[in-house]
Amino acid sequence: MVRVVAVANQKGGVGKTTTAVNVAASLAQGGERVLLVDMDPQANASSGLGIDPRRVASGTYEVLLEGVPIAHAFRRTAVPNLTVVPAGPDLAGAEIELVGREGRETLLRQALEAEKDRFGLVLIDCPPSLGLLTVNALVAAEGVLIPIQCEYYALEGVSQLLNALQRVKQGLNPELMVLGILLTMFDGRTNLALQVADQVKRAFRGRVLRHAVPRNVRLSEAPSHGLPIGLYDGRSRGAEIYAEVAKEVLVRARGA
Amino acid sequence: MVRVVAVANQKGGVGKTTTAVNVAASLAQGGERVLLVDMDPQANASSGLGIDPRRVASGTYEVLLEGVPIAHAFRRTAVPNLTVVPAGPDLAGAEIELVGREGRETLLRQALEAEKDRFGLVLIDCPPSLGLLTVNALVAAEGVLIPIQCEYYALEGVSQLLNALQRVKQGLNPELMVLGILLTMFDGRTNLALQVADQVKRAFRGRVLRHAVPRNVRLSEAPSHGLPIGLYDGRSRGAEIYAEVAKEVLVRARGA
Numbered sequence: 001m002v003r004v005v006a007v008a009n010q011k012g013g014v015g016k017t018t019t020a021v022n023v024a025a026s027l028a029q030g031g032e033r034v035l036l037v038d039m040d041p042q043a044n045a046s047s048g049l050g051i052d053p054r055r056v057a058s059g060t061y062e063v064l065l066e067g068v069p070i071a072h073a074f075r076r077t078a079v080p081n082l083t084v085v086p087a088g089p090d091l092a093g094a095e096i097e098l099v100g101r102e103g104r105e106t107l108l109r110q111a112l113e114a115e116k117d118r119f120g121l122v123l124i125d126c127p128p129s130l131g132l133l134t135v136n137a138l139v140a141a142e143g144v145l146i147p148i149q150c151e152y153y154a155l156e157g158v159s160q161l162l163n164a165l166q167r168v169k170q171g172l173n174p175e176l177m178v179l180g181i182l183l184t185m186f187d188g189r190t191n192l193a194l195q196v197a198d199q200v201k202r203a204f205r206g207r208v209l210r211h212a213v214p215r216n217v218r219l220s221e222a223p224s225h226g227l228p229i230g231l232y233d234g235r236s237r238g239a240e241i242y243a244e245v246a247k248e249v250l251v252r253a254r255g256a
Numbered sequence: 257m258v259r260v261v262a263v264a265n266q267k268g269g270v271g272k273t274t275t276a277v278n279v280a281a282s283l284a285q286g287g288e289r290v291l292l293v294d295m296d297p298q299a300n301a302s303s304g305l306g307i308d309p310r311r312v313a314s315g316t317y318e319v320l321l322e323g324v325p326i327a328h329a330f331r332r333t334a335v336p337n338l339t340v341v342p343a344g345p346d347l348a349g350a351e352i353e354l355v356g357r358e359g360r361e362t363l364l365r366q367a368l369e370a371e372k373d374r375f376g377l378v379l380i381d382c383p384p385s386l387g388l389l390t391v392n393a394l395v396a397a398e399g400v401l402i403p404i405q406c407e408y409y410a411l412e413g414v415s416q417l418l419n420a421l422q423r424v425k426q427g428l429n430p431e432l433m434v435l436g437i438l439l440t441m442f443d444g445r446t447n448l449a450l451q452v453a454d455q456v457k458r459a460f461r462g463r464v465l466r467h468a469v470p471r472n473v474r475l476s477e478a479p480s481h482g483l484p485i486g487l488y489d490g491r492s493r494g495a496e497i498y499a500e501v502a503k504e505v506l507v508r509a510r511g512a
């Protein structure tokens with residue numbers, strides 16, 4: 001049983017936030033109590049759910065570095081059952097501040113300890129790096145969901161990510177496992193996408209989620225309205241696919 | 257006259273590496289002596305030019321943290337006149353190691369000092385963050401080229417980037433200026449792209465480069481062959497546009 005899932009990949013722009021927001025929202029719409037933690041100083045998951053990061057007084061930074069209980073940072077969203085710990089302006093300075101801190105890799109795990117059992121699933125959106133914010137997420141998580149864009153550079157970075165996961169598993173979090181790999185922005189008309197998808201499936205037998213997320217402009221429009229795809233355009237291809245992806249993530253989490 | 261240009265944007269996947277590699281290669285093909293420094297632990301600029309990052313003995317890490325003279329890290333590429341300082345495996349640990357270092361923000365500027373005048377232009381590819389690797393690039397640079405994907409999340413991050421540039425300008429590098437903003441992955445058929453492009457042009461009057469880079473699959477295929485677009489498919493739309501972009505970058509750099 002995996003209750004905490006980090007959505008991670010140091011390659012930029014592969015669909016981490018889009019996946020974290022839409023999987024969290026789809027499960028919440030289906031009645032699951034979900035917590036989404038925004039560990040990225042860009043605060044895209046926060047704004048993608050209608051929260052203005054500039055006006056966040058208690059967010060991820062305050063929870064990690066000022067000892068604010070995580071429940072104080074909980075924010076409701078437009079989606080019933082979906083709670084967010086938003087990223088505020090100070091999170092940009094956290095990486096450097098964390099370096100000198102005692103137990104610097106385990107701060108998020110400790111903060112979540114008191115509250116995680118109140119939720120059916122906790123998702124953590126990670127920044128595009130393997131620094132201390134992502135490490136905190138990997139130490140707090142029991143499983144990792146890895147979005148991979150069907151592009152060459154994205155494929156190249158996977159071994160670096162798996163090495164980092166291995167180091168966290170051997171050091172601070174022996175339970176950490178790869179919950180699944182999600183192919184994103186898949187355009188079946190290009191050879192490149194077909195080749196990358198094929199290589200990923202061969203390399204990760206059994207761990208690649210059944211559905212690849214196609215490129216769908218409604219997915220990139222939804223954040224400008226502060227809404228997940230299910231509320232912005234529930235009948236779009238993006239909404240349908242993320243509903244399927246969300247179900248599979250939950251099945252894998254429950255069965256792990 | 258701007259001789260050192262950082263290609264920066266903390267938003268992931270906006271086309272920083274694609275721009276750095278193809279602008280550098282296009283100018284080099286035209287006879288300009290160009291140096292490209294890979295400051296990203298993902299080492300995409302290195303592999304995009306045919307260098308295997310795992311086999312790099314002296315690269316950006318060794319130059320910054322082990323005092324190796326930057327000229328020792330120079331690597332030739334398939335493009336005449338284009339020299340690369342590649343990223344090796346150790347660069348992933350640099351951000352944390354830099355925190356405790358004396359003069360930690362100025363290490364790249366110092367390393368480049370001895371060699372920068374041997375080149376007509378120096379380009380620096382930055383990682384998707386505003387940490388110490390990007391700060392080193394911003395302190396070493398005289399101008400910043402900012403690729404912006406025509407998407408909502410990419411637009412949102414611009415003010416965070418401009419604030420960081422301002423802090424570097426007020427602190428360590430008063431000469432730093434925005435050389436230009438490049439609209440990338442522009443798909444004129446979507447409203448979102450048109451809206452974002454319009455907002456960027458209004459916000460950055462005069463600093464948005466004339467050509468927007470359209471989405472072009474040949475651009476994403478080229479890196480898997482370790483070649484810039486000009487050598488992979490010189491007649492593609494991607495090659496034509498990046499040749500125009502490169503020219504404009506050089507004109508702006510010379511005129512600045």
Ligand SMILES: Nc1ncnc2c1ncn2[C@@H]1O[C@H](COP(=O)(O)OP(=O)(O)OP(=O)(O)O)[C@@H](O)[C@H]1O
Nearest residue numbers: 012013014015016017018128214215216220268407
């Ligand atoms: N399937 C899709 N179809 C169309 N656009 C998409 C899709 N998935 C994501 N996008 C858009 O692509 C961009 C990158 O996605 P996103 O921001 O979710 O990636 P990320 O991995 O979180 O990026 P970062 O590394 O900066 O955190 C965003 O503008 C998003 O709206």
Ligand SMILES: Nc1ncnc2c1ncn2[C@@H]1O[C@H](COP(=O)(O)OP(=O)(O)OP(=O)(O)O)[C@@H](O)[C@H]1O
Nearest residue numbers: 012151268269270271272273274384470471472476
């Ligand atoms: N104009 C374009 N048309 C099609 N694909 C593109 C274009 N520009 C970039 N790409 C592809 O999009 C992906 C993201 O681009 P790139 O890696 O250059 O962005 P980046 O900003 O350097 O990412 P990161 O933040 O991870 O460093 C890559 O797979 C690249 O090949």
Ligand SMILES: [Mg+2]
Nearest residue numbers: 016017040044
């Ligand atoms: Mg993100």
Ligand SMILES: [Mg+2]
Nearest residue numbers: 272273296300
């Ligand atoms: Mg890059």
